[in-house]
């Protein structure tokens with residue numbers, strides 16, 4: 476598996492990150508067993524970076540990962556140090572909706588550590604921007620979490636470029652990542668400055684739901700049947716050319732961007748988790764990148 480260093484940090488992540496949002500399913504014994512198999516497949520395939528959030532599966536996803544880690548430690552006592560474990564917090568349900576207060580974030584990190592059965596998070600991300608957040612309070616919280624050894628590095632998720640700049644201005648260490656939705660349906664990061672800012676500041680963009688709009692309808696789907704047919708036709712044509720499946724091409728399309736996007740693979744199917752790696756070997760042509768963009772947009776680039 477290709478590796479990428481997150482600028483100015485000790486973090487060396489697999490280029491494809493494994494997303495743990497779906498691993499617990501409905502938390503039945505069968506779903507949990509399936510989730511563990513998916514995690515083992517990811518480890519076997521060379522994914523070393525696992526993405527969590529306090530809210531995934533209501534905490535069950537982190538707990539399942541913690542259970543597996545306990546088993547893995549019997550087999551490989553140093554396994555924890557070989558992994559990059561990221562978690563997120565800041566979204567709350569009771570009361571709704573976002574909360575970046577020191578108490579809330581600190582308690583959330585402590586609960587994640589317990590569920591994951593680890594002493595520290597490699598990265599802690601603010602899950603979604605709290606429009607009411609106090610930058611100085613967040614900066615202090617980050618300092619305390621770092622000083623306590625509970626978190627090594629910090630990042631954000633779903634932050635606009637100006638929100639990243641605002642928070643960064645209050646911090647004495649760099650934000651390492653901005654985890655945002657990037658897929659063939661949601662391409663706003665190409666034009667809203669997010670990917671430009673990542674390149675400028677050395678922030679790694681991490682793409683969530685990378686297959687939205689192809690493997691399943693993306694969030695807030697606006698594609699018409701005609702859009703889907705046009706995209707499918709171009710993907711089929713390119714699939715023959717590159718000898719790969721449409722969804723692998725979509726990953727290659729993301730990987731081609733010079734900001735070094737790291738897609739998060741959220742499949743729980745071992746074959747797909749492994750096959751996603753083939754996208755890293757596709758030598759994706761510049762002109763084909765634009766052909767797919769034009770098929771997606773339904774008009775030629777000017």
Ligand SMILES: NC(=O)c1ccc[n+]([C@@H]2O[C@H](COP(=O)([O-])OP(=O)(O)OC[C@H]3O[C@@H](n4cnc5c(N)ncnc54)[C@H](OP(=O)(O)O)[C@@H]3O)[C@@H](O)[C@H]2O)c1
Nearest residue numbers: 494495496526632683684685686690739740741742743744
């Ligand atoms: N920061 C945020 O706000 C945010 C939001 C959402 C997600 N995330 C993170 O991003 C990760 C990835 O998101 P995601 O799980 O939505 O990602 P994804 O990899 O785009 O989608 C995975 C889903 O697509 C299905 N799938 C994959 N390949 C397929 C194919 N060839 N044909 C049909 N279905 C296919 C999978 O089904 P199978 O499992 O059956 O293979 C699974 O249901 C999450 O795990 C989470 O860590 C972050």
